[in-house]
Amino acid sequence: EPEVTQTPSHQVTQMGQEVILRCVPISNHLYFYWYRQILGQKVEFLVSFYNNEISEKSEIFDDQFSVERPDGSNFTLKIRSTKLEDSAMYFCASRITGLPYNEQFFGPGTRLTVL
Amino acid sequence: DAKTTQPNSMESNEEEPVHLPCNHSTISGTDYIHWYRQLPSQGPEYVIHGLTSNVNNRMASLAIAEDRKSSTLILHRATLRDAAVYYCILTRDDKIIFGKGTRLHILP
Numbered sequence: 001e002p003e004v005t006q007t008p009s010h011q012v013t014q015m016g017q018e019v020i021l022r023c024v025p026i027s028n029h030l031y032f033y034w035y036r037q038i039l040g041q042k043v044e045f046l047v048s049f050y051n052n053e054i055s056e057k058s059e060i061f062d063d064q065f066s067v068e069r070p071d072g073s074n075f076t077l078k079i080r081s082t083k084l085e086d087s088a089m090y091f092c093a094s095r096i097t098g099l100p101y102n103e104q105f106f107g108p109g110t111r112l113t114v115l
Numbered sequence: 116d117a118k119t120t121q122p123n124s125m126e127s128n129e130e131e132p133v134h135l136p137c138n139h140s141t142i143s144g145t146d147y148i149h150w151y152r153q154l155p156s157q158g159p160e161y162v163i164h165g166l167t168s169n170v171n172n173r174m175a176s177l178a179i180a181e182d183r184k185s186s187t188l189i190l191h192r193a194t195l196r197d198a199a200v201y202y203c204i205l206t207r208d209d210k211i212i213f214g215k216g217t218r219l220h221i222l223p
Contacts, residue, residue: 004158031209035159043159043202043213056210091158098209101147101166106158 002026004107006092012113013082021077021110023092032075033093033104034067036060043091049075050098082114119203124218127193135188135217137203142183146205150177150188151213154199159213162188162201193221 005024013019025032034046048055049067066078075094079086089111093104120138127133139148150162163170163177165186170177176189190197202216 033210035211035213042215043153043211045210045212048210056208093158095209100145100206100208101164103149103161103164104159104211106160109158 002105004092004094004105006090006107006110008110009108010111010113012115015084015114016081019079019082019112021079021090021092021112023075023077023107024073025075025092025094026096026105027073029094029096029105031055031095031098032067032069033095034077035091035093035106036088037091037109038085038088046077055098079112082112084114087112087114119205119214121201121203121214121217123215124220126220126222127190128222129195130192133190133193133197133219135190135201135203135219136185137187138185139203139205140184142205143207145207147207148177148179148183148186149204149206149211150175151202151204151211152199153202153216154196159202159211164206193219195221195223197221 007022032049037043045058047057047061064080068076089109091109092107095102095104149164151159153159163175165177178187198221200216200218
């Protein structure tokens with residue numbers, strides 16, 4: 001069964017450093033998402049991406065964040081200058097269409113630890 | 116986004132049915148009712164969705180009240196692997212807004 005994959009599974013970085021989290025969505029999916037979950041808290045929407053541009057972003061997704069689909073398979077989340085409060089699990093998701101009844105498929109997540 | 120209300124936690128015995136309730140009194144006509152779950156240390160996973168009619172799939176059943184102001188996710192025979200946080204979510208566009216969900220404990 002096709003699945004969303006994410007690398008690395010765990011990333012440790014120093015405050016102020018740039019990190020890139022990578023995702024490979026399911027191959028025929030057209031809509032891509034990033035979510036994050038701070039330990040013990042809710043899963044929070046960050047950004048949606050379609051047709052090589054951001055469709056929607058939340059208040060969390062400020063200028064320190066960017067997303068890119070550099071080739072036909074990868075979808076990346078970049079945090080330019082990490083802060084302690086960026087420590088969280090980051091989940092990538094994809095879906096085949098943007099219709100509200102289609103399910104999103106989530107990856108296993110990348111645990112980001114900012115020291 | 117329309118709000119849902121779920122119990123914080125529930126317990127059930129293994130191999131028994133589980134009924135997880137969700138209230139969504141402010142649901143609009145275009146909102147779909149989705150259920151996702153999150154197993155420990157994993158990403159969320161789609162369970163089932165519906166609009167007006169009851170739905171069944173290999174994982175669960177979804178019973179939707181006639182006025183659509185509440186719904187119930189039914190796991191027909193819970194296993195230890197079903198221990199997770201279950202999220203009831205209303206969607207009208209493509210993003211998902213997660214609440215706190217119901218943490219389901221399965222007792223062996």
